Amino acid sequence: MSKVKYYYDPDTLSYRKIEPKKSKKYRNLFLFLSGSALFGFLGLIILLNTSWLNTPRELSLEREVQNYELQFEIIDKKMEQMEQVLANIEDRDNNIYRLYFEANPIPEEQRRAGFGGVNRYKSLDGFNNSEIIINATQRLDIIQKQMVIQSKSLDEIAKLAEEKEKLLASIPAIQPVRNEDLTRMASGYGWRSDPFTKARKMHWGMDFTAPRGVPIYATGDGKVKRADNRSSGYGKHIRIDHGYGYMTLYAHLSKYNVSVGQKVKRGDLIGFVGNTGRSEAPHLHYEVFKDEERINPINFYYGSLTAEEFENMLKFANQENQSLD
Numbered sequence: 484m485s486k487v488k489y490y491y492d493p494d495t496l497s498y499r500k501i502e503p504k505k506s507k508k509y510r511n512l513f514l515f516l517s518g519s520a521l522f523g524f525l526g527l528i529i530l531l532n533t534s535w536l537n538t539p540r541e542l543s544l545e546r547e548v549q550n551y552e553l554q555f556e557i558i559d560k561k562m563e564q565m566e567q568v569l570a571n572i573e574d575r576d577n578n579i580y581r582l583y584f585e586a587n588p589i590p591e592e593q594r595r596a597g598f599g600g601v602n603r604y605k606s607l608d609g610f611n612n613s614e615i616i617i618n619a620t621q622r623l624d625i626i627q628k629q630m631v632i633q634s635k636s637l638d639e640i641a642k643l644a645e646e647k648e649k650l651l652a653s654i655p656a657i658q659p660v661r662n663e664d665l666t667r668m669a670s671g672y673g674w675r676s677d678p679f680t681k682a683r684k685m686h687w688g689m690d691f692t693a694p695r696g697v698p699i700y701a702t703g704d705g706k707v708k709r710a711d712n713r714s715s716g717y718g719k720h721i722r723i724d725h726g727y728g729y730m731t732l733y734a735h736l737s738k739y740n741v742s743v744g745q746k747v748k749r750g751d752l753i754g755f756v757g758n759t760g761r762s763e764a765p766h767l768h769y770e771v772f773k774d775e776e777r778i779n780p781i782n783f784y785y786g787s788l789t790a791e792e793f794e795n796m797l798k799f800a801n802q803e804n805q806s807l808d
């Protein structure tokens with residue numbers, strides 16, 4: 484209801500009523516209606532944004548977010564298990580495998596190092612659940628890095644194990660003649676009297692007496708370096724290069740069973756006992772070299788002797804008798 488308005492008319496000296504124009508009436512009505520509509524619309528928006536009046540779509544989204552949060556908790560627990568298993572593997576890696584193969588342990592800081600520098604997780608910032616997501620992403624990144632380091636370490640160990648196996652197969656470790664009768668051990672490494680001059684002389688190997696033709700075996704894996712009689716005193720002899728600085732020599736042979744350049748395995752038949760060169764009676768003279776130095780072969784039979792047999796051999800070998808050369 485609009486107010487009735489008056490104006491003063493000086494001609495009649497009286498107040499007269501102002502008649503409202505029709506167009507103004509309609510304008511007011513329009514303003515009133517559009518104002519109400521605007522208020523109604525704003526009210527509706529406010530209502531829709533309050534929690535007690537969610538649309539079905541919002542309700543389903545909310546349930547989905549709750550489900551994600553639950554799944555994150557489960558993933559979190561699984562990551563914890565993974566971290567424990569990894570820690571256990573790393574522990575064994577450092578304290579058993581790497582130790583056994585004489586490799587340096589990988590330091591803890593290196594295994595568990597995070598990622599420095601720029602904030603890698605910036606894009607995950609600024610949401611309600613940013614903390615959970617950044618935490619999980621960070622843990623996963625570290626686990627992934629640990630796995631790469633662990634995998635590399637195992638590669639290294641596999642290589643070392645292979646090397647070690649090769650080394651163990653190469654080092655001389657058995658007797659060059661069969662151990663049927665230890666009386667075959669005639670003379671050891673050390674000072675012995677020379678069978679020809681009777682003077683005391685260093686005997687650089689071990690002598691095994693045996694009849695002519697008894698088989699001689701390679702004492703470790705290697706390659707035949709020499710098989711000839713061009714070395715003074717040794718007669719027909721064989722030298723096997725085992726690698727890693729090891730070489731063995733078999734002297735006074737009657738016959739060869741290998742030729743130069745041939746690869747041999749431990750236990751392969753390489754020749755036969757004889758009496759060639761500077762030898763008093765049929766026997767095998769056996770020498771072991773390490774880095775071109777002749778060392779006592781007695782320390783290289785652990786592959787074929789029992790403790791008792793070794794004890795006996797030690798007794799024989801230490802007797803200061805006459806060598807057969």
Ligand SMILES: [Zn+2]
Nearest residue numbers: 690768807808
């Ligand atoms: Zn000898």
